[in-house]
Amino acid sequence: MLFNSLDFAIFLPIVFLLYWFAVQKNLTLQNLLIVTASYIFYGWWDWRFLSLILFSTIIDFSVGKALGKTTKINKRKTLLWISIIVNLGFLGFFKYYNFFIENFIEAFTFFGSDIRISSLNIILPVGISFYTFQTLSYTIDIYRGKLEPTKDFIAFTAFVSFFPQLVAGPIERATLLLPQFYVKRKFDYNKAIDGMRQILWGLFKKVVIADNCALLANEVFNNSHDLNASTLFLGALFFTFQIYGDFSGYSDIAIGISRLFGFNLMKNFAFPYFSRDIAEFWRRWHISLSTWFRDYLYIPLGGSRGSLGSKVRNTFIIFIVSGFWHGANWTFVIWGLLNALYFLPLLLTKNNRNNIEIIGFDRSWPSFKEVLSMFLTFFMTVLAWIFFRAESVRHAMSYILGIFSETIIDKPIFSNMMSFYKAIGLLLIFIIIEWFGRRGEYAISEMKWAKTKTLRWVFYIFLILLLLVFAGKSQDFIYFQF
Known part of the structure; x- marks a missing residue:
């Protein structure tokens, strides 16, 4: 169901x-x-x-x-x-x-x-x-x-x-x-209303963002050998937003439904694509799994205590096991290994705890340095997701090599360009809402910019209309297979 x-x-x-x-x-x-x-x-x-x-x-x-x-x-x-x-x-x-x-x-x-x-x-x-x-x-x-x-x-x-x-x-x-x-x-009326609001946001992420991105991502990954570099990169980008909208959308709906019944569940995503380094990304992505591995595997292994060699060993173990948890395929193991390699320089330089607060927590806009760090981290994440989505390691490698070719400046080609433009427009709306809501428990939890109740309801109706008009072809939740 x-x-x-x-x-x-x-x-x-x-x-x-x-x-x-x-x-x-x-x-x-x-x-x-x-x-x-x-x-x-x-x-x-x-x-x-x-x-x-x-x-x-x-x-x-x-x-x-x-x-x-x-x-x-x-x-x-x-x-x-x-x-x-x-x-x-x-x-x-x-x-x-x-x-x-x-x-x-x-x-x-x-x-x-x-x-x-x-x-x-x-x-x-x-x-x-x-x-x-x-x-x-x-x-x-x-x-x-x-x-x-x-x-x-x-x-x-x-x-x-x-x-x-x-x-x-x-x-x-x-x-x-x-x-x-x-x-x-x-029964707590305010808690139930907040739950309904988070359910709405979760449905928007899943039905409007993830499902529309899935159609384009599937088209590219299923035909990657015949496409130019710009199309391959956009396909990876669409999958990056698909998996985030799909999985965090499920978590939002689950947390919201739980509130309707008087229960509090832990926060599972904290705007991970605004991270400034991979360590911050993993503090913000699938938090319930990351902290589970931390408490029941990483710390019992010795955690960050002991020699540098043991720290490196424990880091690689935790990432590789996390990758293998996701599925019985070497692509998931490589995905975990790649994230361990991303994390290693931060561990060696003791910079893995630098970015605790959300980017621009006390400011409207990030600094130029933060923007560069955020985009670099996001690009590294996009490349890693290719292994997560690919059918095999060979497929992933050929896909990545295809991105790094001279056709990166060519015009992207999709079978339905209107679907492409629609997805880009919806993603821009999504990113703007996430950015201005990044200090809250979820993107529309506080909406401090909406000064009146009427304005808030106008926004809710806007989201509902987007749900009705732009609902993509229904796709199964990705994480059901795990």
């Missing part, structure tokens, strides 16, 4: 009305309704995979209870490893089995051996990488003593399967989201 579908447009109001009018007075019933709605929402794709979520929920709930009853180090480690092996085992099988088999066969074939191992026709469960990491945070934090195990199975099930962020995040920590299922929620 997609956020931008008719099915969800019917589903959400029904759940909302039942939640606030039928079961509002009973916390357990509210949580049970969330569980029911979440399982319907997820089962809409393929009901068979509901058993995976339920099994993972039962395992981690049981492990959590067992961890709460013992102080013996060896037993606690055993329990933690049960949770890690079960969760990552499912993830590894469904997501990486065929990848490892195919590469294993290729390696032996290279050395002259004939290995016959059959790959499997495996369907990847939607969102498995997201809910796996979310439930793992529960057992790890209990093991570390940061969280008390819950005795409320319904609340825990609601935490694991919470439908707004179930299939594409944000990846919530048990320490932050689970306690919200223990307390009675009361």
Whole structure:
């Protein structure tokens, strides 16, 4: 069930009305309704995979209870490893089995051996990488003593399967989201209005920006061998905005829907394309995943402590693992490796914490130096995204080599030039709104430039009209495949 579908447009109001009018007075019933709605929402794709979520929920709930009853180090480690092996085992099988088999066969074939191992026709469960990491945070934090195990199975099930962020995040920590299922929620009008505003902005990002950019990006990447350099560069640029509008749009919708039900989710994007260096970009892009890897992998490895060699090693591990998390293809590994190489000079010169505040936080416009840094960082990001989008490493390399050719000054060619001009115009509107809203939680959260309520409503109607008039051909959310 997609956020931008008719099915969800019917589903959400029904759940909302039942939640606030039928079961509002009973916390357990509210949580049970969330569980029911979440399982319907997820089962809409393929009901068979509901058993995976339920099994993972039962395992981690049981492990959590067992961890709460013992102080013996060896037993606690055993329990933690049960949770890690079960969760990552499912993830590894469904997501990486065929990848490892195919590469294993290729390696032996290279050395002259004939290995016959059959790959499997495996369907990847939607969102498995997201809910796996979310439930793992529960057992790890209990093991570390940061969280008390819950005795409320319904609340825990609601935490694991919470439908707004179930299939594409944000990846919530048990320490932050689970306690919200223990307390009675009361309808907050202002919170709901803010949620609706963020849903509107998320839909605009997805339906108007991402879906229109997707048509042009797909055309270029699918025919890259026959196109000139300027068209290839624009294709990469359109994908850059497609993936941002698609993924951050999903996060905005998820956070907004959660507010309608009285929940607060973490911020997942903070205007990453206005970053002045790669370190800042990764503090602003997919924040829930970056901080998850930081807290549960990077810091346990030693983080930024220790020798320079260990810092470099840990940095490469975190970026490569992050790339591999995204998919079973060497293109994602190279994408992670490339970002590690981008990050390395900042680490070596100890400049990776230079840009904490958003660019031009206390000014309307950036300095000339900031503009240059921002454009350089953006260009590096565009090149890296080519590996993310390409079908293979060879495809990515030929695509990049095609950009760096003498035809970069030639006129770009698209099958429908009106679609190209339309997308450019919409992107300009989008960038302007993002720039003037960059100090807020999301681009239209504050709108300090709109001095009156009437002006704000005129702007909302303007966005709705853009949604109705310029909605691109519906595309699946990119991160559903992860």
